Amino acid sequence: MDHFMQAALDEARAGLGEGGIPIGSVLVHRGVILGGGRNRRVQLGSTVLHGEMDALENAGRQSADIYRESTLYTTLSPCAMCTGAILLYGIPRVVIGENRTFLGEEALLRSHGVDVEVLQEPECIALMEDFIAASPDLWFEDIGESPGPRAS
Amino acid sequence: MDHFMQAALDEARAGLGEGGIPIGSVLVHRGVILGGGRNRRVQLGSTVLHGEMDALENAGRQSADIYRESTLYTTLSPCAMCTGAILLYGIPRVVIGENRTFLGEEALLRSHGVDVEVLQEPECIALMEDFIAASPDLWFEDIGESPGPRAS
Numbered sequence: 001m002d003h004f005m006q007a008a009l010d011e012a013r014a015g016l017g018e019g020g021i022p023i024g025s026v027l028v029h030r031g032v033i034l035g036g037g038r039n040r041r042v043q044l045g046s047t048v049l050h051g052e053m054d055a056l057e058n059a060g061r062q063s064a065d066i067y068r069e070s071t072l073y074t075t076l077s078p079c080a081m082c083t084g085a086i087l088l089y090g091i092p093r094v095v096i097g098e099n100r101t102f103l104g105e106e107a108l109l110r111s112h113g114v115d116v117e118v119l120q121e122p123e124c125i126a127l128m129e130d131f132i133a134a135s136p137d138l139w140f141e142d143i144g145e146s147p148g149p150r151a152s
Numbered sequence: 153m154d155h156f157m158q159a160a161l162d163e164a165r166a167g168l169g170e171g172g173i174p175i176g177s178v179l180v181h182r183g184v185i186l187g188g189g190r191n192r193r194v195q196l197g198s199t200v201l202h203g204e205m206d207a208l209e210n211a212g213r214q215s216a217d218i219y220r221e222s223t224l225y226t227t228l229s230p231c232a233m234c235t236g237a238i239l240l241y242g243i244p245r246v247v248i249g250e251n252r253t254f255l256g257e258e259a260l261l262r263s264h265g266v267d268v269e270v271l272q273e274p275e276c277i278a279l280m281e282d283f284i285a286a287s288p289d290l291w292f293e294d295i296g297e298s299p300g301p302r303a304s
């Protein structure tokens with residue numbers, strides 16, 4: 001597996017070990033990881049620290065010039081919020097572990113010229129499939145959906 | 153001024169008093185403020201806690217049903233990241249203090265059926281005009297732009 005996707009997957013698995021939602025991410029600039037992160041909904045009660053947001057937060061304050069030479073790696077297709085953060089900071093490239101269990105706003109990213117690559121890594125897919133099967137309510141909360149209507 | 157916009161403006165002014173970027177927000181559900189917040193870039197070195205994001209974070213974990221009956225008040229037009237968070241959580245109404253100093257992704261919000269109201273409050277406009285004039289580099293950093301090309 002790609003070295004940086006492995007780092008994102010390591011973050012996701014660390015989150016699972018903490019009882020959290022297993023989605024991880026790293027922000028990479030010229031081959032160096034500026035920050036890694038993972039979904040913190042359970043661990044911190046956070047509604048904004050999705051994996052990608054946590055990676056951006058942990059990378060710290062960067063100039064626009066740095067973001068515009070960076071790549072964001074994430075184990076799962078980015079939701080509307082994380083997509084918006086990528087667009088805000090002008091990150092030109094996003095590498096996605098998988099989009100089989102959740103398809104985020106990849107079309108919006110591409111429409112803004114972002115280079116989006118989806119690896120469909122079996123390990124990323126299995127991790128989310130197992131998590132969603134085990135904790136559907138937590139998963140629906142994380143993507144702003146109500147489990148009720150889906151179950152009806 | 154609208155009571156909730158006043159609360160958002162109070163948050164913005166508190167941020168300015170801390171040396172921060174003066175943008176504030178409150179999330180309101182059925183007439184009750186669930187959480188208020190302000191831009192935390194300077195105070196916490198945060199790249200993700202814009203005013204709207206901080207309000208969502210401070211409102212804590214809520215079900216989709218709550219978000220879908222809520223209104224987000226913000227002193228400034230929401231950027232791509234904050235817009236994405238509004239869409240993720242399905243918040244149906246956004247009340248904006250002003251969009252003269254920065255026009256965010258209001259069109260994207262409206263295209264998803266969000267009710268967007270812009271008050272053009274003179275106090276909100278003056279607060280941001282004064283801040284941008286005093287701290288342009290900080291402002292450009294916050295919206296992911298490089299001050300260099302603009303100055304050239």
